[in-house]
Amino acid sequence: MSNSYTITLEINRYDPDTALSWIQTYKVTVGGMLRFVDVLRKINDEQDPTLAWASSCEHAQCGSCGISVNGKPLLACELLVKDAVEQFNTHTFRLRPLTIAPVLRDLVVDLEKAYDRVHKAKPYLIKPAPPQPDGDEYRISPETLETYSEATRCINCFCCATACISSHDHFLGPNVTMANIVRLMDQREMAKEERMDILYREDGVYRCHTARACSFVCPKDIDVSHFLALGKEGKF
Amino acid sequence: MGKTLTIDSTLRCDVLVIGAGGAGLRAATAICEQIPAKKIIALTKLTSPQKSHTTTAQGGMAAVDPKDPIDRPIFHMFDTWKGSDCSADQNVIKKVCEMGWEEVVWLEKHGMHFSRTEEGRIAKRPFGGHMLNFGDTKAFRACYEADRTGKGIMDTVWSESLRYGVSFFGQCVATELLLKDGTCIGAVIFRYPEGKFLAILAKATIMATGGNTRMYQVSSNCRGNTGDGLALALNAGLPVMALEAVQFHPTGMVGPGILASEALRGEGAILRNKDEEPFMERYAPTAKDLAPRDLISRAVVQEMREGRGLFHEGHNAPHVWLDLRHLPKEVHEKKIQEVCSFFKRFVGVDPEKDLCPVTPTAHYQMGGIPTNEFGEVQSDTQSIVPGLFACGEVAAASLHGLNRLGTNSLLELITMGRVTGERVVEYLKDAKKPEDLPPDAEHIAFNQFSTYLNARGKEKYGQIRDTLRNLMMEKVGIFRTEESLVEAIESLRELKERAMHVAVGTTSLKANQDLWQIWELNNLITVSMVIAQGALMRQESRGGHFREDYPERSNEFNYHTLASMPEFDTVTFGKRPIDMSIFEAKGERFELFDYIKREY
Ligand SMILES: Cc1cc2nc3c(=O)[nH]c(=O)nc-3n(C[C@H](O)[C@H](O)[C@H](O)COP(=O)(O)OP(=O)(O)OC[C@H]3O[C@@H](n4cnc5c(N)ncnc54)[C@H](O)[C@@H]3O)c2cc1C
Numbered sequence: 045m046s047n048s049y050t051i052t053l054e055i056n057r058y059d060p061d062t063a064l065s066w067i068q069t070y071k072v073t074v075g076g077m078l079r080f081v082d083v084l085r086k087i088n089d090e091q092d093p094t095l096a097w098a099s100s101c102e103h104a105q106c107g108s109c110g111i112s113v114n115g116k117p118l119l120a121c122e123l124l125v126k127d128a129v130e131q132f133n134t135h136t137f138r139l140r141p142l143t144i145a146p147v148l149r150d151l152v153v154d155l156e157k158a159y160d161r162v163h164k165a166k167p168y169l170i171k172p173a174p175p176q177p178d179g180d181e182y183r184i185s186p187e188t189l190e191t192y193s194e195a196t197r198c199i200n201c202f203c204c205a206t207a208c209i210s211s212h213d214h215f216l217g218p219n220v221t222m223a224n225i226v227r228l229m230d231q232r233e234m235a236k237e238e239r240m241d242i243l244y245r246e247d248g249v250y251r252c253h254t255a256r257a258c259s260f261v262c263p264k265d266i267d268v269s270h271f272l273a274l275g276k277e278g279k280f
Numbered sequence: 281m282g283k284t285l286t287i288d289s290t291l292r293c294d295v296l297v298i299g300a301g302g303a304g305l306r307a308a309t310a311i312c313e314q315i316p317a318k319k320i321i322a323l324t325k326l327t328s329p330q331k332s333h334t335t336t337a338q339g340g341m342a343a344v345d346p347k348d349p350i351d352r353p354i355f356h357m358f359d360t361w362k363g364s365d366c367s368a369d370q371n372v373i374k375k376v377c378e379m380g381w382e383e384v385v386w387l388e389k390h391g392m393h394f395s396r397t398e399e400g401r402i403a404k405r406p407f408g409g410h411m412l413n414f415g416d417t418k419a420f421r422a423c424y425e426a427d428r429t430g431k432g433i434m435d436t437v438w439s440e441s442l443r444y445g446v447s448f449f450g451q452c453v454a455t456e457l458l459l460k461d462g463t464c465i466g467a468v469i470f471r472y473p474e475g476k477f478l479a480i481l482a483k484a485t486i487m488a489t490g491g492n493t494r495m496y497q498v499s500s501n502c503r504g505n506t507g508d509g510l511a512l513a514l515n516a517g518l519p520v521m522a523l524e525a526v527q528f529h530p531t532g533m534v535g536p537g538i539l540a541s542e543a544l545r546g547e548g549a550i551l552r553n554k555d556e557e558p559f560m561e562r563y564a565p566t567a568k569d570l571a572p573r574d575l576i577s578r579a580v581v582q583e584m585r586e587g588r589g590l591f592h593e594g595h596n597a598p599h600v601w602l603d604l605r606h607l608p609k610e611v612h613e614k615k616i617q618e619v620c621s622f623f624k625r626f627v628g629v630d631p632e633k634d635l636c637p638v639t640p641t642a643h644y645q646m647g648g649i650p651t652n653e654f655g656e657v658q659s660d661t662q663s664i665v666p667g668l669f670a671c672g673e674v675a676a677a678s679l680h681g682l683n684r685l686g687t688n689s690l691l692e693l694i695t696m697g698r699v700t701g702e703r704v705v706e707y708l709k710d711a712k713k714p715e716d717l718p719p720d721a722e723h724i725a726f727n728q729f730s731t732y733l734n735a736r737g738k739e740k741y742g743q744i745r746d747t748l749r750n751l752m753m754e755k756v757g758i759f760r761t762e763e764s765l766v767e768a769i770e771s772l773r774e775l776k777e778r779a780m781h782v783a784v785g786t787t788s789l790k791a792n793q794d795l796w797q798i799w800e801l802n803n804l805i806t807v808s809m810v811i812a813q814g815a816l817m818r819q820e821s822r823g824g825h826f827r828e829d830y831p832e833r834s835n836e837f838n839y840h841t842l843a844s845m846p847e848f849d850t851v852t853f854g855k856r857p858i859d860m861s862i863f864e865a866k867g868e869r870f871e872l873f874d875y876i877k878r879e880y
Pocket residue numbers: 298299300301302303304323324325326329331332333334335336337338339340341342429430452453454455488489490491500501502504508509539541643644671672673674686687688689690691693
């Protein structure tokens with residue numbers, strides 16, 4: 045292997061049958077081009093088949109594989125070993141599950157529960173504008189679309205929500221709030237009042253302290269806090 | 281004998297959707313639009329339907345606006361027929377191509393964020409094999425949302441289903457189809473977090489579990505695309521159709537095979553060999569880099585075989601180049617933003633400045649569970665299985681025959697999803713509530729899971745998985761021969777045997793990833809066996825199925841293969857005729873819908 049690395053992973057373990065938690069250390073030698081999901085797979089194959097972690101698309105498009113590495117929430121499928129060594133300037137990595145939902149086992153959290161919040165943002169069009177008379181699509185200029193299309197790239201990985209300094213219990217979270225703001229900016233949505241209620245409810249946008257952790261960690265490079273700021277200013 | 285497995289509880293609903301991806305949820309919304317009060321349960325292996333693999337589709341969805349001054353639905357029908365190498369069903373082609381635009385407008389009306397033209401209309405881009413005037417010149421036919429069209433579609437059908445109150449069951453697998461006297465009455469499912477089995481009884485069941493190419497070493501498919509749906513059908517004694525038709529996409533990123541969409545070539549990217557020669561000009565003088573995928577994938581392998589490929593050190597794998605350097609900055613930044621970021625992140629190259637290393641990647645299953653043009657599952661050419669429907673990639677209606685054109689799958693999900701949903705609405709009118717299951721019923725999954733939980737051998741899951749993936753890539757891949765296939769079938773028998781002796785890491789049932797993956801591995805081996813046997817049987821080359829020992833298409837094989845597997849490795853074959861109804865209707869240019877020669 046052209047450039048191989050010997051790295052140490054210290055991983056939070058949790059066994060749902062005994063409710064025991066502990067930290068387990070694994071040492072592996074791997075190629076620099078491997079992703080963290082490949083490293084975890086290698087640990088399963090060669091050292092410990094019981095270690096549980098989550099992924100699906102494995103190329104940063106589904107948001108299933110969020111974990112925290114040395115304190116930073118990120119996608120395990122897009123972190124290459126060589127980049128991790130460079131970025132964190134170490135060969136030892138501390139892997140923890142995201143804090144946004146209960147842990148099912150080891151690094152796997154119950155994102156199904158976290159999704160209950162996403163549902164609260166009503167990501168659909170609540171009340172669509174009347175259709176075009178000729179049965180065509182609505183007309184939306186590329187310039188208008190561009191004001192919010194970045195926000196539609198969100199994959200609900202909950203990295204931002206994990207990093208957010210506002211409490212999980214009292215705030216819907218950055219991604220969820222942003223999903224609502226997208227529809228406020230979408231000219232096809234007629235139910236603006238209902239959307240404003242969601243935006244300004246008790247656990248709404250004013251829970252955000254504008255510390256921009258969300259924008260900083262977003263693996264899709266979405267400037268989440270920019271959209272939340274638009275929400276606060278009521279600029280849609 | 282370890283744990284006794286039981287059904288923890290039984291739930292009832294009107295419609296069970298096994299697979300809440302693009303197709304499954306388009307079907308669900310079609311049902312809700314007509315009868316909103318019905319109880320629908322939609323299953324996914326993931327934590328939310330939004331994470332289904334449809335969300336990774338990049339390039340676009342083909343659809344011709346009937347008011348388009350240049351393009352016409354009949355051109356699209358012709359391209360699909362020709363692209364399939366004359367092996368798709370023309371009744372399905374006609375239906376899907378005629379419905380396409382309506383469904384694009386449906387998606388847009390329900391909130392999808394399609395890219396726009398300066399006039400504010402839905403923008404379109406060219407794609408492989410899609411042409412104007414019966415094969416003349418490239419057509420702008422693929423409607424897209426940047427290079428995340430699948431995400432736009434998935435978000436739309438998921439959120440619409442949510443609006444209608446469809447119940448999502450995540451983190452679970454359907455492990456068995458329940459059939460009673462030939463009628464489907466639901467499924468047994470296994471929940472990952474709690475490790476419990478549930479029975480779900482439904483008046484109608486829709487199979488929409490998606491693709492299955494994870495048995496190939498290089499694959500664009502997600503981790504969970506392990507052929508569960510096909511294995512469920514086979515285990516229930518039902519046939520599957522044309523599984524030998526596996527599509528290799530010519531441009532996977534070197535390494536794991538992450539997709540670099542055909543949209544890149546639609547926008548003007550060019551394939552080059554080690555001498556930087558644009559080699560497609562030699563293989564397809566008219567369509568060049570926009571020839572269909574089967575042709576380009578073979579050309580890429582041919583270049584490598586003749587010593588004009590390259591070798592990637594980091595990934596230890598052969599490749600050719602994809603050149604995007606000449607595309608405008610605006611295109612890099614706006615139209616193919618995601619794929620460019622994948623190249624940067626996963627391969628470490630910057631497509632604006634560097635050549636990008638690519639290699640063919642196993643991408644799509646053209647075959648599947650045979651259905652008629654209404655999404656009703658067939659038990660043979662004459663009969664259907666009451667209560668059972670299928671749509672999406674797991675189904676074969678068949679729109680694609682032995683080769684699919686890019687952007688025709690998203691089109692199929694949405695059109696056939698709706699058609700299937702509407703058929704279910706009809707079916708529900710007279711459908712009876714299924715009777716309770718007898719409490720002592722035997723279940724396939726109990727057998728499977730207790731075998732895995734009790735196995736005490738030395739075999740390792742990872743080794744068997746890797747052996748399988750290398751075997752399929754080498755012997756049942758882009759080029760096949762009788763010799764390679766016979767060898768593959770023999771090795772698959774051994775792998776199946778070995779898979780019985782993998783000792784599971786823990787016998788806990790809760791969130792047991794190892795157990796879940798061993799179950800998936802068995803499905804992969806089952807489906808691989810049918811692919812290999814089907815490929816051996818089909819002594820011709822057509823579309824994505826290429827036999828070096830039979831390099832020509834043969835009229836003898838002008839049919840769809842139906843395969844059943846009553847026991848592992850005993851595959852029996854039947855034939856389903858190809859529907860030629862456009863040809864037979866003798867309408868405009870009908871002669872082009874005959875078994876024509878396929879050149880690009
Ligand atoms: C990277 C990529 C890019 C693509 N780009 C394009 C494109 O640009 N244009 C185009 O037309 N096509 C494209 N395709 C093809 C197209 O995206 C797929 O064929 C299509 O999305 C499949 O949709 P589906 O609804 O059938 O399945 P999926 O979206 O895969 O959904 C299947 C669902 O079933 C669930 N499931 C599976 N097994 C079980 C089980 N045992 N129990 C319960 N649930 C289960 C899954 O969890 C998932 O929720 C692309 C494919 C890939 C991989």
